[in-house]
Amino acid sequence: MDxxxxxxxxxxxxxxFHLALVIFFVFGAELFNEKKIESKPTVNVVKATVIDESKVKAEAKKLKELEKKKKLQEKKRLEDIKEKRLAEEKKIADLKKQHAEQKKKLAQQKAEEAAKQAKLKQQQALKRKKEAEAEAEAKKKKLAQAKKEKERLAKEKVAKIKAAADAKAAKEQAEREQALREQLEKEEQENQKRLAEKAVASYRDLIKQKVERNWIQPPGEIAGLNCVVRVRIMPGGDVIDAQVIQSSGNAVFDRSVERATRKAAPLPLPDDPRLASYFRILEFVFRPGGQ
Amino acid sequence: MKRTMKTVLLLCTLLSFSAMSEALRIEITQGVSSAQPIAIVPFSTTQVAGGLAIDIAQIVSDDLARSGRFKPLPRTDMLNKPTSAEHVNFRNWQSLGQDNLAIGRVSSAANGMVTVQFQLFDVYRGEQLTGFSISANRSDLRGVAHRISDLIYEKLTGQKGAFSTRMAYVTSKLGINGQLEYKIQVADADGFGAKTIVTSSEPLMSPAWSPNGDKISYVSYEGRRSSIYTQTLRTGQREKLRSFKGINGAPSWSPDGTQLALTLSKDGSADIYVYNVITRSFRRLTRSYAIDTEPDWSPDGRQIIFTSDRGGKPQIYKISANGGQAARLTFEGSYNARASYSPDGKYITMVHRVNGQYRIATLDLKTGFTNILTDGKLDESPSYAPNGSMILYSTNDGLKSILAAVSSDGKVRQKLRLQGGEVREPAWSPFKQ
Structure with a gap:
């Protein structure tokens, strides 16, 4: 197609041309044969009819002349045929020659074509080879590039990881420092708180002792009873009011513990007003026998 | 700058701390078992025609003091003596360390009766806890006073007062003829108003109250043989139970008053029997070669505890009132005897020997824990008050036997001074029916 x-x-x-050649080979001979067959009747279709002597003589002369003529004609015709045949033979020879030439030419052409084809093929192969080579080259190149890219990415990744690790380390460091600072602050706070708690606890103990001294336990089974009294304290330690906020269910018990908180007044309070502020509202949990 | 920061920090801490515990919680796990201070102001008698022979406030004070749970304020310490609420200044009583205050008034009423009004105040709350108005005969004012004592006691301790109850006990002293004279007496719980219900030249023993307090059973050796008598207090009429050869002793009334547990030795050794008051029949409860004696009924009437030496030494055993197998209750010490149930049935009190000395102890039936309440050498015959708060017993004061009372937790002990020589075997009455 190309x-x-x-x-x-x-x-x-x-x-x-090829088609013509083929047609010729297939139908050529037949064409000539037919012509041979057709010439026969022409030779055999000679008829003679005798009418009189003169006539016949004339006729015979005529006929003789005719015969002669005919002979001449025949001779000529034969000569013509011969000539024609020769011509034909020549023509056939020519044709054969021509054909051979054609064939030769065709063969040559074919050879040329083949050569051309071979060349083409070679060229194509070459081209393909070249292409393949190019492709291989491209592939190689691509591979190399990919490798390079990969390496680059890997490098980048490493760099990134490193950066992240660095950032993390930095962050952690910062956090550690922050934590340390917070720890210190917390410790400071806790220290303050501890001091405050300690002071509060010691006053709480004093208050507890004073309330316990003033709590006359009611007789009978009181273990298990539980009563909470909320007491509001004046700055001097006096009781503003005392209220049972969680009853034990035993009125005598409730009254005894409420009274204990009232009787314990004035409660010992710290002088430091900030610490004393813890003691404005106290909740006494009376839980006899409990720990 | 740093200083400021620090101050801010401290303030923050304090704020957070106070916010954390808005109200400081303080746990109180113990108090004191001391007596409650109470002021009982002499009752006004200006409205009584002819005045009063008895001092109600003093009787109430003595009752409450004797219980061991109260410490009445001496009158001489009182700043003023209000007889009506509007004259009460609670601050005064607070400054005197008083928890409670009782005031009262007596006025004449119709038909020679008097009306006694009294009020009880909580000094620290500044409010009235209770108030009563009681009409009574002049002759019954001691009873009214005990009634007031009961009301105050119940209000302030949560337990029913036992001041209106009585006790029975045995006295013995040399008579005019140089012979020992035995008596069973019944007195108010404060020892006043003692009345002799029976006198004998032979020993009298083991007085036992009927459950509604109208009769007393006891053992008498009159005729030199022991017999059990049941005497109705109101009439003085007494009935002798059929007596048997040997011991007839230690009567104890069943809580429903239909049966009497007692000790008989008619079949050999001393055993516990149950006498049915209605059918007048005896039923043998224990059957042992040892001595079984001193029965006492559980408050629900289902069990009977008694003393037995079946194990070699006297110990307390328990048996179903219907009979059956006896189970030993006491395992601590080599001598436990004369047991009786507390009114709630949770404890028994008994004589417990420790280091050769006889003391009053309680046994917690639930835990098996023995609690020694007294420290005498020969303490005997414990008897629970009907409210379970105290135990009457006899103890030796020098060479003389007297009565004493101990609170059931052993914390308060008090000797009772009674007329009549040697006093022993007290029996606390049930609540008045």
Missing amino acids: LFKKHPIAVMLSVI
């Missing part, structure tokens, strides 16, 4: 595209006229001609 060939057709490249040399349309040559190909067409070649095709037509």
Whole structure:
């Protein structure tokens, strides 16, 4: 097809020629034979009819002349035929020669074509090879590039990880420092708180002792009873009011513990007003026998 | 700058701390078992025609003091003596360390009766806890006073007062003829108003109250033989139970008053029998070669505890009132005897020997824990008050036997001074029916 595209006229001609050649080989001989058969009747269709002597003589002369003529004619015809045959033979020879030439030419053409094809093939192979090579080269290149990219990415990744690790380390460091600072602050706070708690606890103990001294336990079974008294304290330690906020269910018990908180007044309070502020509202949990 | 920061920090801490515990919680796990201070102001008698021979406030004070649970304020310490609420200044009584205050008034009523009004105040709360108005005969004012004592006691301790109850006990002293004279007496719980219900030249023993307090059973050796008598207090009429050869002793009334547990030795050794008051029949409860004696009924009437030496030494055993197998209750010490149930049935009190000395102890039936309440050498015959708060017993004061009372937790002990020589075997009455 490529060939057709490249040399349309040559190909067409070649095709037509080939076709003609084929037709000739197939039908050529038959054509000549037919002509041979057709010539026979022409030779055999001679008829003669005798009418009188004169006539016949004339006729015979005529006939003789005719015969002569005919003979001449025949001779000529034969000569013609011979000539024709010769011509034909020549023509056939020519044709044969031509054919051979054609064939030769065709063979040559074919050879040329083959050579061309081979060349083409070679070229194509070459091209393919080249292409393959190019492709391989490209592939190689691509691979190399990919490798390079990969390496680059890996490098980047490493860099990134490193950066992240660095950032993390930095962050951790910062956090550690922050934690340390917070720890110190917390410790400071806790220290303050501890001091405050300690002071509060010691006053709490004093208050507890004073309330316990003032709590006359009611007789009978009181273990298990539980009563909570909320007491509001004046700055001097006096009781503003005392209220049972969680009853034990035993009125005598409740009254005894409420009274204990009232009787314990004035409660010992720290002088430091900030510490004393813890003691404005106290909740006494009376839980006899409990720990 | 740093200083400021520090101050801010401290303030923050304090704030957070105070926010954390808005109200400081303080746990109180113990108090004191001391007596409650109470002021009992002499009752006004200006409205009584002819005045009063008895001092109600003093009787109440003595009752409460004797219980061991109260410490009445001496009158001489009182700043003023209000007789009506509007004259009460609670601050005064607070400054005197008083928890409670009782005031009262007596006025004449119709038909020679008097009306006694009294009020009880909580000094620290500044409010009235209770108030009563009681009409009574002039002759019954001691009873009214005990009634007031009961009301105050119940209000302030949560337990029913036992001041209106009585006790029976045995006295013995040399008579005019140089002979020992035995008596069973019944007195108010404060020892006043003692009345002799029976006198004998032979020993009298083991007085036992009927459950509604109208009769007393006891053992008498009159005729030199022991017999059990049941005497109705109101009439003085007494009935002798059929007596048997040997011991007839230690009567104890069943809580429903239909049966009497006692000790008989008619079949050999001393055993516990049950006498049915209605059918007048005896039923043998224990059957042992040892001495079984001193029965006492559980408050629900289902069990009977008694003393037995079946194990070699006297110990307390328990048996179903219907009979059956006896189970030993006491395992601590080599001598436990004369047991009786507390009114709630949770404890028994008994004589417990420790280091050769006889003391009053309680046994917690639930835990098996023995609690020694007294420290005498020869303490005997424990008897629970009907409210379970105290135990009467006899103890030796020098060479003389007297009565004493101990609170059931052993914390308060008090000797009772009674007329009549040697006093022993007290029996606390049930609540008045």
